[in-house]
Amino acid sequence: MTDRSPLAPAAFPDLPTIGGVTLRVARAGYKAWERCDLTYVELAPGTAVAGVTTRSKCPSPEVEWCRDAIPLGSARALVVNAGNANAFTGNRGRAAVEAIAARVANHLDCLPSDVLVSSTGVIGVPLPIDKAEAGLDAAFDAAPCSWEDAANTIGTTDTYAKGAQVAAIIGDTRVNLVGIIKGSGMIAPDMATMLGYIFTDAAIEPALLQQMLSTANSRTFSCITVDSDTSTSDTVLAFATGAAGNAPLVTMDDPGADAFATALSDLCRQLAHLVVRDGEGASKFIEINVEGATSDESAHRIALSIANSPLVKTAIAGEDANWGRVVMAVGKAGEPAERDKLSIRFGVTQVATGGLAVEGYDEAPVAAHLKGQDIRIGVDLGLDDGRATVWTCDLTHGYISINADYRS
Numbered sequence: 001m002t003d004r005s006p007l008a009p010a011a012f013p014d015l016p017t018i019g020g021v022t023l024r025v026a027r028a029g030y031k032a033w034e035r036c037d038l039t040y041v042e043l044a045p046g047t048a049v050a051g052v053t054t055r056s057k058c059p060s061p062e063v064e065w066c067r068d069a070i071p072l073g074s075a076r077a078l079v080v081n082a083g084n085a086n087a088f089t090g091n092r093g094r095a096a097v098e099a100i101a102a103r104v105a106n107h108l109d110c111l112p113s114d115v116l117v118s119s120t121g122v123i124g125v126p127l128p129i130d131k132a133e134a135g136l137d138a139a140f141d142a143a144p145c146s147w148e149d150a151a152n153t154i155g156t157t158d159t160y161a162k163g164a165q166v167a168a169i170i171g172d173t174r175v176n177l178v179g180i181i182k183g184s185g186m187i188a189p190d191m192a193t194m195l196g197y198i199f200t201d202a203a204i205e206p207a208l209l210q211q212m213l214s215t216a217n218s219r220t221f222s223c224i225t226v227d228s229d230t231s232t233s234d235t236v237l238a239f240a241t242g243a244a245g246n247a248p249l250v251t252m253d254d255p256g257a258d259a260f261a262t263a264l265s266d267l268c269r270q271l272a273h274l275v276v277r278d279g280e281g282a283s284k285f286i287e288i289n290v291e292g293a294t295s296d297e298s299a300h301r302i303a304l305s306i307a308n309s310p311l312v313k314t315a316i317a318g319e320d321a322n323w324g325r326v327v328m329a330v331g332k333a334g335e336p337a338e339r340d341k342l343s344i345r346f347g348v349t350q351v352a353t354g355g356l357a358v359e360g361y362d363e364a365p366v367a368a369h370l371k372g373q374d375i376r377i378g379v380d381l382g383l384d385d386g387r388a389t390v391w392t393c394d395l396t397h398g399y400i401s402i403n404a405d406y407r408s
Helices: 061-072 090-108 129-141 147-153 206-219 257-276 296-307 310-317 324-332 364-370 397-404
Strands: 021-026 038-053 074-084 115-122 162-170 173-182 195-200 235-240 285-293 343-346 349-353 374-380 386-393
Touching: 021 129, 021 147, 038 061, 038 129, 038 147, 038 206, 061 090, 061 115, 061 235, 074 090, 074 129, 074 195, 074 235, 090 115, 090 129, 115 235, 147 162, 147 173, 162 257, 173 257, 195 257, 206 235, 206 257, 257 386, 285 296, 296 310, 296 324, 296 374, 296 386, 310 324, 324 374, 343 364, 349 364, 364 374
Parallel strands: 074 115, 195 235, 285 374
Antiparallel strands: 021 038, 038 074, 038 235, 162 173, 173 195, 285 386, 343 349, 343 374
């Protein structure tokens, strides 16, 4: 990994064990690096699965495999390959996924469709089946590892391992949820984000887990952007082993369902923020709140227009209170907006309203706000009650340096 992001948390969190989940890592050698790059997660029989995948029109074979497997609702294993995205690789790529699933299925005596597969890294290079199979054999024999080991192993340009945990009460039973995620660049999810995996010991039906994950995703993973580029491989999977022994959740009317859904959304938000805080070259974490739009969907599109603007992002990197760039980004979004009803604030300071700068506006508190690491931009369109929040980071020369040398 490269130098740790200045926005990174102080340390990897202490995450609880999840009953029915065993983590192992190995080195398949997908790239010329001295590190583990294959993660193998064994799941107890009866584990439920849900997931969301990229809306890219050029998805990887792994994404297509998961799309077919998720509706079946059950999982026995997860395999994540780092260093090779296996995307845009035709039939050879599909054959690699099938070989991985078959080898794990033979090892566990389960169906290939019970094996979920993800890959991340360089696009256009077929995943070598011999390395994948040798890596799996090494993982089968490896000692169980920690959450931090697994989080490090799924990373590519990430500068730190990302993990989080929450808990909920279902009836009289405490259930735990743990998540690990990777992502740093090519981040503009139109579904989920990069590669993220959530594990819980709760007992919950797959259909309800899918409903909850899709809802959480729409408010978290699909509300972040680093560089406006949507990956071919973006996948978020949630696995529920049932090891906690709670009365199974079947519908949102069941006792504890609301608490679990809230906890899941909280976990997804934590993970999404960790990705933005590791945005390639990032030095600022930016929250953009849009209100007063004609609909929530319109507010979301306007917020993304601001978040993806190179001019806005470079202004923030330079700690320049150039609110005119926010006006520009609102205007180009193609959504309903009226110049003379528009208001903009940086932090808690109102800088523009009614089509003009605020009379007597003092830039000093805004300049002070922009010197911090956590930046807030607020926009009120004054049209209706639509609102949305999006999170992004600034754009620095570090982003260029990382991506200009990505394949070398």
